[in-house]
Each structure stands twice: as C-alpha cells, then as structure tokens.
Amino acid sequence: MTSVYASRDPRDRGGPAQPLLSVRDLTRHFVLARGVFGLGRSAGVVRAVDGVSFTVAKGETLGIVGESGCGKSTTARLLMRLIEPDSGEVLFDGETVGGGGMELREMRRQMQMVFQDSYASLNPRLPIEDSIAFAPIVHGVPKARARAKARELLAAVGLAPDQFAQRYPHQLSGGQRQRVNIARALALEPRLIVLDEPVSALDKSVEAQVLNLLLDLKRDFALTYLFISHDLNVVQFVSDRVLVMYLGRVVEVGPVEAIYRTPRHPYTRALLASRPSMDPGRRMTEPPLSGDPPNPINPPSGCRFRTRCAFAEGVCAEREPALSGSFTGDAHLAACHMTAAGSGHSQAPGRG
Amino acid sequence: MTTTVMRDTDTGAEQPARLLAEVRDLTVRFVSREATVHAVNGVSFTLAPGEVLVILGESGSGKSVTLRALMRLLPPKRTVIEGSVRIAGHDVLALSPTALEEFRGAVASMIFQEPMTALDPVFTIGTQIAETIIRHEGVSRAEADRRALELLELVQIPSARRRLAAYPHELSGGLRQRAMIAIALACRPKLLLADEPTTALDATVQIQILLLLRKLKEELGMGVIFVTHDLGVAGEIADRVAVMYAGRFVESGEVGEVMKRPLHPYTQGLMGSTVHAGLRGTRLAAIPGAPPDLSRLPPGCAFAPRCAFAEPVCRERLPEEMHLPPRHMARCIRVAA
Ligand SMILES: Nc1ncnc2c1ncn2[C@@H]1O[C@H](COP(=O)(O)OP(=O)(O)OP(=O)(O)O)[C@@H](O)[C@H]1O
Ligand SMILES: Nc1ncnc2c1ncn2[C@@H]1O[C@H](COP(=O)(O)OP(=O)(O)OP(=O)(O)O)[C@@H](O)[C@H]1O
Ligand code: SF4
Ligand code: SF4
Ligand SMILES: [Mg+2]
Ligand SMILES: [Mg+2]
Numbered sequence: 001m002t003s004v005y006a007s008r009d010p011r012d013r014g015g016p017a018q019p020l021l022s023v024r025d026l027t028r029h030f031v032l033a034r035g036v037f038g039l040g041r042s043a044g045v046v047r048a049v050d051g052v053s054f055t056v057a058k059g060e061t062l063g064i065v066g067e068s069g070c071g072k073s074t075t076a077r078l079l080m081r082l083i084e085p086d087s088g089e090v091l092f093d094g095e096t097v098g099g100g101g102m103e104l105r106e107m108r109r110q111m112q113m114v115f116q117d118s119y120a121s122l123n124p125r126l127p128i129e130d131s132i133a134f135a136p137i138v139h140g141v142p143k144a145r146a147r148a149k150a151r152e153l154l155a156a157v158g159l160a161p162d163q164f165a166q167r168y169p170h171q172l173s174g175g176q177r178q179r180v181n182i183a184r185a186l187a188l189e190p191r192l193i194v195l196d197e198p199v200s201a202l203d204k205s206v207e208a209q210v211l212n213l214l215l216d217l218k219r220d221f222a223l224t225y226l227f228i229s230h231d232l233n234v235v236q237f238v239s240d241r242v243l244v245m246y247l248g249r250v251v252e253v254g255p256v257e258a259i260y261r262t263p264r265h266p267y268t269r270a271l272l273a274s275r276p277s278m279d280p281g282r283r284m285t286e287p288p289l290s291g292d293p294p295n296p297i298n299p300p301s302g303c304r305f306r307t308r309c310a311f312a313e314g315v316c317a318e319r320e321p322a323l324s325g326s327f328t329g330d331a332h333l334a335a336c337h338m339t340a341a342g343s344g345h346s347q348a349p350g351r352g
Numbered sequence: 353m354t355t356t357v358m359r360d361t362d363t364g365a366e367q368p369a370r371l372l373a374e375v376r377d378l379t380v381r382f383v384s385r386e387a388t389v390h391a392v393n394g395v396s397f398t399l400a401p402g403e404v405l406v407i408l409g410e411s412g413s414g415k416s417v418t419l420r421a422l423m424r425l426l427p428p429k430r431t432v433i434e435g436s437v438r439i440a441g442h443d444v445l446a447l448s449p450t451a452l453e454e455f456r457g458a459v460a461s462m463i464f465q466e467p468m469t470a471l472d473p474v475f476t477i478g479t480q481i482a483e484t485i486i487r488h489e490g491v492s493r494a495e496a497d498r499r500a501l502e503l504l505e506l507v508q509i510p511s512a513r514r515r516l517a518a519y520p521h522e523l524s525g526g527l528r529q530r531a532m533i534a535i536a537l538a539c540r541p542k543l544l545l546a547d548e549p550t551t552a553l554d555a556t557v558q559i560q561i562l563l564l565l566r567k568l569k570e571e572l573g574m575g576v577i578f579v580t581h582d583l584g585v586a587g588e589i590a591d592r593v594a595v596m597y598a599g600r601f602v603e604s605g606e607v608g609e610v611m612k613r614p615l616h617p618y619t620q621g622l623m624g625s626t627v628h629a630g631l632r633g634t635r636l637a638a639i640p641g642a643p644p645d646l647s648r649l650p651p652g653c654a655f656a657p658r659c660a661f662a663e664p665v666c667r668e669r670l671p672e673e674m675h676l677p678p679r680h681m682a683r684c685i686r687v688a689a
Contacts, residue, residue: 284559
C-alpha cells in the first residue's frame, strides 16, 4: 500500500497526515507589454493565478480541471518554480522551498513534471536513454549506473530497452514519446509528479495505455500525482479529489464522487453537463452555458463567473464568494454565494 | 441535382434516391522520392441531402485527406487521387480549375479545427464574408454587407452588427469558429465539410458549436460530413458514422447501431479504451500497439497486428465489406452476412 511505503520513505517528514504539498494563496499576474495598438493605453494585467490554495495528501491524485486559460499550467509552473510567484506559499512535506527551507534543487528532485507536448522536454539530439539518464547524472549519479537505471525505467514504462534505448525522439510515436517523458520524470525517484495534460495529445487507444501505465507506476513507486486536464472523463478516472478552476480562481474542490455526483458550483455543473453524451438517443437540446470564458485581462468584479451564471444577483457583482463547505470540516468546498449561509443571495441557506 | 439509383446496401434492394454525394473507391497516395504514403485506400460512401455523416478515427487514419480530396484541396503535384467523387451532380475529380473555384464555396465548403488558418488576419470579419459573396455571386457591396450581417446573426454571434467590424484576433475562440462557419455558409453550400471544428474549443463552447451546426443543418437542409476523433461528438451530431482505420472505412452504420453494437474489433477496442464515467477503479481496455505506417501498409486487414482475433487469412487478403441490416457495414472476417 502506498501509505505504508510513504511512511517508510526516509524522505518522509511529517507522516501520513501531513500533506505532501500545501499551497496557500498562490498568485501570479502577468503584465502585458503594450502591443502595437496599445500606444497610450495602459498595459493589461492577466490574473493567471489569483489566490489559489489547496493541499495534496501523500499518495493521492488531485485532479485539476478547467477551461483553456484558467491558470492550470501556470499553477503547475509555479509549483515547479519554473516561474516565480508574486506571492503565496508552497510547502513541500511541511517545508518551505528556498530561503532557509528546502533547497530548490532538492525540491526538484522530489517533484517532477510531465508536459502535454511530448517533444518539449526531450533533447532531439540525444538518444532517449541519455535523455532519461541526464538529470540523475547532473545530480551526481555515476554515468553507468544512471544508464542502467534508464533502461530499467524504459522497461517499466513498457518500452523494450533493446529496441528503444538508442532511438531519438523523432523515431517514436506520440504515445511512446510520452512514455519516455514519464520515465524521465521517474528517473530522480520523485515523490510527486505534476502531470500537465499528459494524455491530451494522444489518441484514445494510446491514451488508455498511458493512463493504465500511470496508475501502475503510482502503485509501484508509491507516487503522489497532481493531474491537470481539461478532459472531465479522464480526471474522473484518475483522481481521488478534484479541483475546478475558473479564471485564475478555485471555484470548487472536493472528493471525486462529490464533485461529479453533487457539484455545487454552477460552473462545475455546467462544465459537467457540457460533456457530449455517448448516447445518440439522449442528445442535448440546449447548451448548458452560453458565451465564451471572459477575457482574463479584465475579469468581472465579484464572482468571476457571474457574466455567464444564470443565478447571478446583485451580491455576486459586489463581493467575491469565498471557498466554503456546507458544515464544519466539510471536504467539499465551493465558492458561490448560493452555498454560503447569510451571503445575501436569495438562494443561500439561512445562517445556522 | 442528379437522380441516381442507390443500391441500398443493407437490403440489397434498388431504390431511387436523390444523393447529395456519392464517393466510389476513393484512393489518395502521396508520392515522393523516399516513400509513397497510402493515405486513403478505397473509401466508398453516399450522403443524402440533410444527412450528417461523421468520420471517426484516430490521428493519421486519413480523415482530413478524405475531406480535402472531396474539395480537391491536396497539392496536385505530389498527390495521386483515384476513384470517383460526385457531389450535387458535379464530377469533382474532373472539374476544370475555374469550375473548381466556382464549386468551392457554392456547392461544398469546409470548416477547420483552427479558424485562424481560414481567416485572413488583416481584414475584418464583415469584409471577408462580403468579399466571398461578391466573388461568387457578383452582387453589390451593399447587398453583400446586408447578407454578411444576416450570416453573423444566423451563427448567433452576439452584437452582430458591431462584430462585422472586428478583426479575427479580436474575437474569442468560440466567436472565431462561428465567424468561420458564417464564411463557409456565405454562398449557401449544399454540402458542408467540417474537419474537427470543435476539437480546439473548450467543453462549454464545443457543445454550443455542435448544437449550432445541428440547427443550421436543419434550417438550411445541407448535407454535412464531420470529421472527429471523439465518440461523444459523433453521438451528439451524427446520423451515420464511418469508422476509419489506416485509410479505410472499417465500419459504418447508423450512429445508434454502431455505438450500441460495434461489429469491428477496432471499433469495439476504441469504445473500450474511451474513458467515460463508471470506469473508475477499473483497468482501461487499451488496444495494444499503434496504427500502421501508411508508407508500409501490410497486405490484408490493416488492424491485424493489433487484433486479438486475427487469423492467418486476415493478413493475406483484405476482408470484404460485410453488410448487415439496417445499413450496418464492417470489414472483418468475423462478421457473417
Ligand atoms: N508568460 C505569460 N505571459 C503572459 N500571459 C501568460 C503567460 N503565461 C500564461 N499567460 C496567461 O495566463 C492565463 C493562464 O494560462 P495557463 O497556461 O495557465 O492556462 P491553462 O489553464 O493551462 O490553459 P490551457 O488549458 O489552454 O493549457 C492565460 O490567459 C494565458 O494567456
Ligand atoms: N500532403 C501530404 N503529404 C504526405 N503525406 C501526407 C500529406 N497529408 C497527409 N499525409 C499523411 O496522410 C496520412 C493521413 O493524414 P490525415 O491528415 O488525413 O490524418 P487524420 O485522420 O486527419 O489525422 P488527425 O486526426 O491527426 O488530423 C498521415 O499519415 C499523414 O501523415
Ligand atoms: S456567486 Fe453568484 S454569480 Fe457566482 S456562481 Fe454563485 S450565484 Fe453564480
Ligand atoms: S479481419 Fe481479422 S484482423 Fe481484421 S479485424 Fe477482423 S478478425 Fe481482426
Ligand atoms: Mg495548460
Ligand atoms: Mg486531420
């Protein structure tokens, strides 16, 4: 079992109850350079990630869903410190990263990332075996040992080392390249893997192979996953808990069954209802939402979803709803005035 | 419009029908010094006016090449196209360059996954629609502008009058896709070819565009050939589905039939490997391996290297099309007529 292994892991610090990753108020805005038409106008600010908080427990998979531009990849990059946050705090197994806490280098060893574009993190001029061995060598593992390990990992992701070790990235199919990326991410024996749309570029039949592989590896290597995808079916399949983002904010988070069976936020409900049904006898007649997600440069005041929300009222424009549960200790949280007692929304439950 | 005699493939009976499109034994090869890519290998189908055929298949199976062949949008020098394509009475493969110009847009038009490839970034949406109409119909600019506004309203672009003056980059992804649909419909085509027009869109926008296309089809009576790799999209919009693998239709039939009773092992595998609710905690039934290299296509059934039921005969000869009522076809030796 995962938790047993995790508690034996010499790198484990706080025990099973301490989240492996704890994120508080993470914020990153991008100031846009003035464009050709922008002379004299004030440059816009994209609030890509705006006060995002969540935890990832040891051994679990947290899925992050949301539409294009809602800040999923920016969140991933901030966690990996590929870009710097404007503010907020990230604790890895209870420790802050940098500034006297855990060294960035050590954090990167324990937390790895797989990207959507299977070409992106592979050097086109290196045989894949060398790409996989690269990071361990940089981290001081002897070359021969790193190579042997790379071949083991190729086998673990289902690519026969004799056949594939010396191939270059362009000699592989998309699914095979994504397996190599997963092997590369595993090479430093991380505890957490951030998977940013790892199967989105793959065909369905190959997607299924890679999803099966990810679940096997998670069990075999006692991993924790942060799994980002815009595919609600895939997220439901892999996740223990799910976090829904909209325009840089968390709008809902909770156990996978709760999110899919009793979504509380109108956006989550619309997102789930927008999935095409596989049954031609039960076709949709009205789209659950109209319009596109608004421009992240000037998000609406108050609740950012209010411009598309059928339940929006005055209070929704005035105050931004906070993430809250239905009772103390509720693991299922939503940021909507309709679910917050005494918010002033006509549908809100009474205070009690 | 031609009146053709269509052999109803399930009953074998001959029945007169007005067909919008009739494609016979279409093959497309790309020839270069290094290799010949066999992208489409004998595709036949018919389409009635107002019917939606969805071509479903994975990457590289030949979906886009099939659509492009119907519009003769492939590079002529390196492409060998054979077979016959009749659309609304036109023998498409025999059209002269000027006739082809006329055909595109007025008889058949196409929309793509990425609207920016079809829209010109330096002209406003209104100008692009109006120019298309003027080019084809020679009407006045005022008349073309009026039609352009009508079209933006038809594709449900909010504040349509204001949007006529917008440049493509000023529109969101969903609005851009609507604008591209408006341009495609500008000259009232009888056949709309749609190449994954919703694949790049967000879930909440994708369903809006699918429902819009369904509505437009009803109102305008167009035939639609819609390409996708998404079973759910097919379920939402198709009358009939054709499953494509390695350049061939390996299965086709009414959408409900194919979804409920897939006959071909590849279709069955595709459905088993598609993640949907209720699979949590199970292992996905992935199809092993990968699709074949189209420059080295194996003889016989192209799916044989990945098929759990393959027999020696599958590798020797191309399986025949087997037809089952109602209108269900599969190319597999396991299907008995
Ligand atoms: N370096 C940057 N400079 C300016 N804006 C940026 C930058 N990186 C991201 N953004 C903007 O931040 C917002 C969030 O982007 P992000 O890539 O995190 O979205 P996402 O949820 O991953 O979307 P997708 O599903 O399309 O991958 C977008 O509006 C994006 O344009
Ligand atoms: N102009 C071309 N020259 C050479 N080969 C081509 C050309 N266009 C397409 N092909 C090849 O033909 C095959 C079929 O391509 P096609 O674009 O039809 O696939 P598709 O089914 O549309 O896939 P996708 O889902 O990825 O869009 C592929 O192997 C592709 O590489
Ligand atoms: S806070 Fe208001 S606008 Fe936002 S989701 Fe809830 S009801 Fe809709
Ligand atoms: S013809 Fe043979 S190899 Fe092809 S799908 Fe049928 S059983 Fe499998
Ligand atoms: Mg992203
Ligand atoms: Mg294509």
